[in-house]
Amino acid sequence: MRTGASSVESAATAAPETAGALAESQRLDNQLCFAVYAAAHAFGRAYRSLLGRYELxxxxxxxxxxxxxxxxxxxxxxxxxxxxxxxxxxxxxxxxxxxxxxxxxxxxxxxxxxxxxxxxxxxxxxxVLSCIPDEAGGMTGLDPEKRKTVLDDLVTMRQSLRDKSAV
Structure with a gap:
């Protein structure tokens, strides 16, 4: 019976540690998908201001x-x-x-x-709209080289997600 109590005790002592790690991994601000989602919405607002005067x-x-x-x-x-x-x-x-x-x-x-x-x-x-990509890019706070790196990473991520979800 002592063995059972021992495993319950070790589960109890491990639980807060595991629960803390799990809770941290499940925090909204730690979700890559949410960061991409929120950035997409921010881009939408930025483009709305840039394109609104052209009724687009x-x-x-x-x-x-x-x-x-x-x-x-x-x-x-x-x-x-x-x-x-x-x-x-x-x-x-x-x-x-x-x-x-x-x-x-x-x-x-x-x-x-x-x-x-x-x-x-x-x-x-x-x-008329040829300036829009540079204007929008400038609003990101990233220099052109960093924007290119992020773009490449996002394209790779999108392709990988499409490949994995097609299975």
Whole structure:
């Protein structure tokens, strides 16, 4: 019976230590995922202030960036680049079209496919908004080299998480 008491005593003495370590590991401020989540929200607020004068949302700006790289992509291709499903992307594209920045066109061979093209207004924003990446980057408090390091780390982390969750 003494053996049982001994193991209970050692569990009791170890419990506060383990509980403390566990509690520390579960603190919100120690969660990498929360830090990324909170930083994403902070970026959203920063971009809202930078893009608001152009009546653009951050997701709309991302669509324009994708199209500045390669115009005429399908909705599916844009969604793959931005990690957005068509249910999220379609209303966003309709608003961009209503504002005169893009036009949507159905593919003649496959009417189910919709391609997105920049209009003159959307193309003109490329020059106007060219300062946004540097302005937003400057708001981070990180120098360009450190921003590049963080970007590389986040891309690696995203890819690793995608690979692991696909299993």
């Amino acid at each position: 949302t951050y997701p709309q700006y991302l669509v324009l960036m994708v199209l500045w790289e390669e115009d005429g992509l399908t909705v599916k291709e844009i969604g793959e680049r931005l990690f957005l499903d068509s249910g999220t992307l379609t209303p966003l594209l309709k608003r961009l079209e209503a504002s005169g920045r893009v036009r949507r066109a159905r593919d003649r061979p496959d009417e189910r496919q919709v391609s997105i093209f920049l209009t003159e207004g959307g193309e003109a924003l490329r020059g």
